[in-house]
Structure formats: C-alpha cells, structure tokens
Amino acid sequence: MVLAGVLLAGCEGRNTQAIATGIGTLAGGVGGALLGRQLGGRNSSGALIGGLVGAAVGGLLANHVSHRLNAGERWRRNTAHRRLLETPVEPDAPLPQRRWVSPDDPSTHGTTEVLVVTDGGQCRTIREIAYVRGEELRQEARFCRGENGQWTRQA
Structure with a gap:
C-alpha cells in the first residue's frame, strides 16, 4: 500500500496534492509499522497491520482539504501555505497568517x-x-526546514 501511494504520487508529476498524499501515505506506513512493532513485538503481524493502517490514515490526512478543491483553488491554497512558511517570524510580533x-x-x-x-x-x-462549498475543514501540520532550505511536512 505504501509503495502504491508513492508510485501513484510519482505518476502525477508536479501535482502537489498527489505528492502530499504519497508522502502522507509513506509517513503513515512507517509510523504505523514502528508502532505495531513496539506494541506487538519484533516478529509479529502487528508491524504489518500497523503499517497498513498508518498508510491509510497518512494518505487521508494529507488529502483532507486538497481533494475537495479544484486546480485553481489548490494553487491558491498552496501559494498561501508556501508564503506563510517563508514569512519571517519576529520575536514578540504576532504570528503570521495567510488567506486564500x-x-x-x-x-x-x-x-x-x-x-x-x-x-x-x-x-x-x-x-x-x-x-469548501459550505463545509468547514480544519487541520494542523508541523513543517521543518531541512538542510536544503526546503520546508517539509513532518509525520
């Protein structure tokens, strides 16, 4: 399932929705497998079950809002996210926000x-x-800047 999510994300080229879903699926699978191994023991089926459940949940969380938006809406939303992450945060100043x-x-x-x-x-x-068309959707995510200067979503 994890491999399928990553491969499907790759088929979409630069489609950020597909990439986010693939990353979420991969991160969920790894996290679920680690949790399953911790709870079920080293050689248990818990790691496999945890990986499958984690992959499904990771893909859903990454896709929570994006799959309800059309291409123009996704572009505006992604631009707002990118600008938000690139906005400097000054001590004692209000934390930034962006609207789309x-x-x-x-x-x-x-x-x-x-x-x-x-x-x-x-x-x-x-x-x-x-x-989105009358429905309120909320989600939180943690992003960290990597050594290459790019922001990446953390699992």
Missing part, C-alpha cells in the same frame, strides 16, 4: 496561520481552516 479565496467560488476560502515556532525557528506548526 477560490478564483471560481468566493464561498470557498481559507486561512492558514502559524501556531507555534520551535527549534530556533526551523519548525512551525500551522493550522488551516478552510470553507
């Missing part, structure tokens, strides 16, 4: 905000609240 609105439907919009900055500014926990 659908180019096709003004009732589809969202806000992404930094909740917590840790590890000397190298990691940020962000919260997104999106309103």
Whole structure:
C-alpha cells in the first residue's frame, strides 16, 4: 500500500496534492509499522497491520482539504501555505497568517496561520481552516526546514 501511494504520487508529476498524499501515505506506513512493532513485538503481524493502517490514515490526512478543491483553488491554497512558511517570524510580533479565496467560488476560502515556532525557528506548526462549498475543514501540520532550505511536512 505504501509503495502504491508513492508510485501513484510519482505518476502525477508536479501535482502537489498527489505528492502530499504519497508522502502522507509513506509517513503513515512507517509510523504505523514502528508502532505495531513496539506494541506487538519484533516478529509479529502487528508491524504489518500497523503499517497498513498508518498508510491509510497518512494518505487521508494529507488529502483532507486538497481533494475537495479544484486546480485553481489548490494553487491558491498552496501559494498561501508556501508564503506563510517563508514569512519571517519576529520575536514578540504576532504570528503570521495567510488567506486564500477560490478564483471560481468566493464561498470557498481559507486561512492558514502559524501556531507555534520551535527549534530556533526551523519548525512551525500551522493550522488551516478552510470553507469548501459550505463545509468547514480544519487541520494542523508541523513543517521543518531541512538542510536544503526546503520546508517539509513532518509525520
């Protein structure tokens, strides 16, 4: 299942939704396998079951909002996320937030905000609240800046 998620994400080229789903699936699978191994013992089926459940949950969480958006909405949302992560955070200043609105439907919009900055500014926990065709969706994620300077979502 993990391999299928990664391979399917690769088929989409630069589609960030597919990449996020693949990463979420992979991270969920690894986390689930580790938890299953811890709880069930070294040579148990717990690691396999944990990996499968973790992969499914990881894929769903990464895709919680994105799969409900069209291409233009995803582009605006992803741009808001990227700009939020690149915004400097000053001590004693309000934490940054970014808003986005659908180019096709003004009732589809969202806000992404930094909740917590840790590890000397190298990691940020962000919260997104999106309103997609009348439904409120909320999710939180932690991102850390890697050695290459890119922000990556943490499992």
